[in-house]
Amino acid sequence: MSSHATPGTTASGEEGNTPHHWIMGNKAFKHRMEHHDGIKALWETKWKLPCSKSLYPFHDGAYEDFEPIFEELIKNKINDACSKEYTNAFLATAKRLIATAAATATIESKTTEAAALYLRACAICRIARFPYITGFPKVNDAVKWKMWEMQKSAYLKAGELWMSPVEEVMVKHRHAEGQDRKEIPVYVRVPKMVHIREGDAKLPVVVLMTGLDGYRPDNTVRCDEFLRRCWGVVVVEIPGTADCPADSADPKSPDRLWTSLLEWMGKDGRFDMNRVMVWGLSSGGYYAVRIAHTHKDQLAGCVAQGAGCHYFYDKKWLDKVDGHEYPFELTPAMAMKHGFQSVDEYKANAQKKFSLLEAGIIQKPSTRLLLVNGTLDGLMPIEDSMMLFEYGTPKEARFFPGALHMGYPMANGAVYPWMDEVMQSVKD
Structure with a gap:
């Protein structure tokens, strides 16, 4: 791990090692x-x-x-x-x-x-x-x-x-491999007053990637904010949770998942594929960081809120995380979510298998990427957001001193203006 400037931290002196x-x-x-x-x-x-x-x-x-x-x-x-x-x-x-x-x-x-x-x-x-x-x-x-x-x-x-109703769509997972299932359930909402016809202007759109315990029906307020901006929204669950069809034990399954989803969005006809943004929430933040690199040319920008991508998988972190702000024990759920048979197996192997540093993902160029979290996050350590500044394309961030996981309650006040600016900055 290279040295961070944050007061009070002591670098290990070796990339990716547990912080002192x-x-x-x-x-x-x-x-x-x-x-x-x-x-x-x-x-x-x-x-x-x-x-x-x-x-x-x-x-x-x-x-x-x-x-x-x-x-x-x-x-x-x-x-x-x-x-x-x-x-x-x-x-x-x-x-x-x-x-x-x-x-x-x-x-x-x-x-x-x-x-x-x-x-x-x-x-x-x-x-x-x-x-x-x-x-x-x-x-x-x-x-x-x-x-x-x-x-x-x-x-x-x-x-x-609702005036802008919820549409449930079963998207064909055309790039499914191995244990992946063949359909991707998503919720779609578009502004009711906007009628898309052949040749008309299409809608900017947000892909909202949900978290460990919050799924498609849990994001009404965010979706309403997008609709007020005349954006569409596609809400999708992440591997290992709820109805997601991706093989949770395969670190590369999300890449196939998002390729199938983006291809469907392009063919759907309602969405402006030059103005696609991703917002990943909590565990979904990991996938926002990943897709920002793996599908960078298809995205205008990504928000990774409360993201864990390397240090979150550190065994010393996982040994203490069950006592932090999650309402129940976190590691049993995370072990199952990642396709492990036990918490011990998860702690021993998750970092090597799922770390975006170990996989070389974060060394690649990315689309615009906003990192948002509280500095006292006890679920996904702020170290994971900070380390991203040391690799690949320059990043943007808003960290909230003293706040816990996700940077609540202040975070949304930073995210929406950034998203507005990114959408407006895209040139046809």
Whole structure:
């Protein structure tokens, strides 16, 4: 690892080695946060406040729906989020909200209210399926998968009621190899007032790459921001999560995935392929960094928010990350997401197999790439964003001192203006 200028860091003196001192500080690095002490601690010290404000991961949700569920979980001492008892605690509320939304939707004057009720149900399903689901190579949890299917159904019903509806498209994965599956499920939204005909101006578009636990139905606010700018949006899950068809154990599977997706977008006819941007969220940030290099000539720019690309896979980092800000243990989900059979196997082999430094990806030229994160990110170390400045094409960044993973809540205020500028800078 070459020397960084950030105060308090000590370089190892050898490229890519474990830092002697993590930028977040060794005290924070070694500290186990109190929300890991059970469901009561999680609710009271971490989740209750964002839930009351409908902030991540409770966006689209309502506090009144969640409070009685968590009171029941606490009362019954259901502390294991991977248990069916945890997931089933949310089921009755989700069903009630969906039934109420369906009845409300039959009243012509109440479609907005109905859509909001469907979204409240989606939020319930989202928290019920925490911390992680995948369908590749098989469904990892049948009970949580039921909540996932319920969430998707409710979200599409909400989307039917919007001025700019949600369209679910099954994209043919023309470049699938090996264990890759043959279809890429995506959600597409385009501004309703824009009608694309042969020869008309086409839409700038954002490919939104989701994260470890937030998937296609979890990005309404971001999609609405794109629509307000008269941009289209294609929302897609990343390898190893939810419905993504890419072989999660194959480091090169995302390259094939994005090639198939971009080819479909070009043939679709609605999108301006000179104005394609990518925004990768959290674990999706890794794929934003990768695609910025592997498909640079097809993209106007990429945002990698909360990205891990090398040091995140360091065994010493992974030995402590389960005690940081993720609401549950992170490494079991990450091991499964990357196609490993155990956490120990993941810790021992992930960096060599998936590091973008080890693979030589980041030494290549890239499209414009904005790196966004909090300097105290305890999930994806800020070192991963910083090291990218030492390789390949010059990068851009906005780091937020004292902020945790993703740089919330300030980050979006930096991302949208940058995206606006990139879109406007593209010449036909």
